Amino acid sequence: MTTTWGLIVETTVGFRERKHTEAYVVAHFTGSRxxxxAELERRARRHTPEHPMSPKRRRLLRWSDGFLLVVDGAWQSxxxxxxxxxxxEDSDAPSAPDPAAAEEPAAPVAPEPVTAEKPSAAAAGPAEQQDEWYADGVPVKPAWLGRKDLP
Structure with a gap:
């Protein structure tokens, strides 16, 4: 059985009195610890925190379960x-795939324009000039396209 690991990032957000730490599970990884x-280290080395805006010093430290990145700014670390x-445990984990549904999924089909009757009399003005409509009644060319009176 393979083990799934959560790659977690806890970072300082905010400024001065509103400075606090938030945690995120940035990815799941299946394999050995x-x-x-190793994947976590790659992410830690590439990570550019939001604060400080003008970093003066950057230190990446390894510890038992991960890494600690300390970035010193002009006034704060x-x-x-x-x-x-x-x-x-994951309460929102996707369900196990159904082996019977292992067939290749169908490619999504883009709606094709159809020539249909004009909408009811409620739609007046430029919409009446439409000659191509999608099956759901939406015009292919928006009514505002090409209008000279719009900025």
């Missing part, structure tokens, strides 16, 4: 913690 840590954790 070492492979998950901002921290981002990268953690790998085993996924034990």
């Amino acid at each position: 070492e492979e998950a840590l 901002f921290v981002t913690r990268f953690t790998v954790a085993e996924l034990l």
Whole structure:
């Protein structure tokens, strides 16, 4: 059985008195813990935090379950913690695929314009000049397209 790991990022957001930490599961990774840590390290090395706007110093540290990125700004330091954790439960996980439905999915079909009757008399003005309509009654060419009186 393969293990699914959550790649978690906890980062400093906000400024001064409103500065706080928020956590996000940025991805799920299936494989060994070492492979998950390697993927997490790649993400940590590429990560550019929102704050500080003008970084003066950047330090990436390894610790037991992940990495710690400390970025010093002109007045404050901002921290981002990268953690790998085993996924034990997910209330919104997709259901297991149905083997019977393993057929190739049909490609989505774009609606094709159809020549249809003009809409009822309620639609007056430029819409009456339409000659192509989608099956649901929406004109292919918007009524405002080509109008000279619009900015």
